[in-house]
Amino acid sequence: MSEGRPLLEVQGVSVRFGALLALSRVSLEIRRGEILAIIGPNGAGKTTLLNVISGFYHPFEGRLLFEGRDRTRLAPPDVAALGIARTFQNVALFKGMSVLDNIMTGRLLKMRGSFLLDAVWFGPARRQELEHRAFVERIIDFLEIQAIRKTPAGRLPYGLQKRVELGRALAAEPKLLLLDEPMAGMNVEEKEDMCRFILDVNEEFGTTIALIEHDMGVVMDVSDRVVVLDYGRKIADGPPAAVRTDPAVLDAYLGVSHEVA
Amino acid sequence: MGPLSALLAPFQDIVQNPTFFAEVLIGGVAAGLMYSLVALGFVLIFKASGVFNFAQGVMVLFAALTLVGLMERGLPVPAALVVTALVMVALAVGIERAVLRPLVNQAPIILFMATIGLTFFLEGFGELLWGSNVKRLDVGIPDESVKVAGVLVNKLEMTAALTAGILVAALAVFFQRTRIGRALRAVADDHEAALSLGIPLKTIWVIVWAVAGLVGIVAGIMWGAKSGVQFSLSLIALKALPVLILGGFTSVPGAIVGGLIIGVGEKTAEVYWGPLVGGAIENWFAYVLALAFLLVRPQGLFGERIIERV
């Protein structure tokens, strides 16, 4: 479960695109070791929130603290260096590369050495390559995608692409994993597999996970806490059961009329 | 003279000889408008099909070659013009069939490279059909200069400028006011959405490439009358690229403004600063100017900012 100082703190963050206020004074925290679900209607700003954390957008007000230090204005590669990895709504795999290479790219930050050593291959470069290959193969085993490791990523069906993208994020051994609709477009079986992977990652490696998800069943099963966004604002924050019955949430999102309990 | 004063001396010269400077400017404007004519063809095609048509220059050349070739075989000018126009339309149809349709879903860079291939093919083909010697293109406008308000002005260049102006105005109206123009803008924005609205993509593309071909005829006539119809014309395509960078790839007025900036810039640099470094600055000035521009404003003067959604 969650203990100690939060891993990530979002404090009063607001993001604007021209005249459009995408996020308005959003504050939340992600605690170490937990699985946090971020839900809300379309256009609520969920992906924007992830993008701010990833460093693609900078908020015009508010702060982001990671492990207690201010990290508001970092560029994406620096955010990656902190130990934050993510997947995208539209699957941002490198279509021209094989599955294996895609996941190996996730190891990039862990790979040391200069291109001069790489040019010679035999020696430190080769040793390192093999070490990382061994690590990536463990991820491939974990995600059960051995059969497709040499297939170019562009040729895979959507569900498998999402799995490969998860693999690439895991390869970085992240402290915080951000998943943007990891189960979109999947059938029931694939969703079950994905849930299992997410839970395993959280339990076995202790990775903190924040995921955007629309399937309420998944959210209830998987998450420790839920944050609800609507029109760029946070409207609820708490354990799944509490959020499920919160009237503000029901109004905005779940669409169930109030019943006298 | 120290290097700094050598660099600054031309400014003195400009102030002291305003008439000459005006002539250089006018020459630059005229050259710039010629570039704009070529750039217009690019813009049309890019606006409507998203294709960066590297072959625009060779299309200008091909148009000029055909026209001259027909005239040499005895066809009177009006007939030759009509036949050339038909040839360019046929070329557009051919290009749509052979190049655009098979590559319709590919990345823009692939289409760009395809137009490079097209360029080489048309260059060889044009030479095959019409021979490789330089030809004179006489459209009845003398290449001579007249003094206007004490400044020397070239008749041919002025005609070209006027033609370019008329063409641009016509095209601007076409895009903004007519139904086809609107359809073209829709297609440029989003092929699939346009398709789903029932806009006939193939017809549109043929129309656009044909219009670009016709613009090419005009450009070819102007260039050919000025410097003869020869293969260096296809190099003009390369010069049009900096014009497009300055003016933006999708803006018709931008093509003009870009052309003017490049034309004037080039001429001024060559005349005033060229002698300092041995001349021939024109070979690279336009590109370096475009490069400097891109560093400051990657989308050009009139272009649209490319926003990538994550």
Next chain:
Amino acid sequence: MIYREAGYFKTTYAADQAVFPILQDRIFVAALLVLAFLLPPLAFSEYWLQAVLIPFLVYALAALGLNILTGYAGQLSLGTGGFMAVGAYSAFKISTAFPDLNILLVFPLAGLAAAGVGLLFGIPSLRIKGFYLAVATLAAQFFLIWLFNKVPWFVNYAPSGTISAPPRTVFGVMVTGPEATAAARYVVALGLVVVFGWVAKNLVRGRVGRAWMAIRDRDIAAEIIGVRPLRTKLLAFGISSFYCGMAGAGLVFLYLGSAETLAFDINVSFLVLFMVIIGGLGSVLGSFLGAGFIILIPIFLTNVPHWLGLPMSVALQKQLELMIFGALILFFLIVEPHGLARLWQITKEKLRRWPFPY
């Protein structure tokens, strides 16, 4: 059957990572290399060496360079000719200024000079992408050619404006200059290509190659995994220009003997781009296949009509060459955008399964 892929299981990751995993392949390639070094100098005619093999090797280096930049890193460049020129003129200046320097060192040094220039012109690539970058590389192309034309220091003040390969020997054998035999020059070229081809392969199959491909495929996602775009792109420009620089030096020192800027003009940039497109973008093998293919077409056009007894004027030949190049580009882009390299892969797969269709 002697050649068998089935039943050969790679039991270590090391085996999987190897360039030639199958033992027969390794033996084959080793034999081929030995043969390549020995046979042509001893048995091939001067014509074949001079007109086919040497230019093939020189352009293969250039194609490797451009493929690294455009095929792997996805940065379109039309400045190849300019970078080759930097290599050629640097090699000339270095070898004439230091006549005792071993000529074999001059090539990589020329490459380094070109790499420096490449880095400079690569700096805009962070802000500028796609076609815009192509136009920026045109700036490099035209400016560099103008520079070498205008500044007589580069040609050691020769009135002819050309640079010539000075006579140099390696182990007592004349390898550059008018006295050098085609065989000697061929061996040097082959040596360069073997060494630097191997280096290129090592770079693209490891960390650096993956970073390049990430930038090419999706540079936003690349940033997410920690790729630093400017550094990666600059590395691509630098290494690519290194190869093009060596190719340029090779063009003058090993192939033409002497040259002027015309040998490096915009047409060369297009020619090498064609080699890379036809051979296969993002493939080391493709660079070689493309270079060979493009070199052979004019040879073909010169000789075949002659063999068939049909006369063909030089002009017609040039025109057909242009048309064939153009048509081939279109053909490959439409039918097989991954070029000859992919066709080769497909052929191998079909051969594996032959005569079974699946």
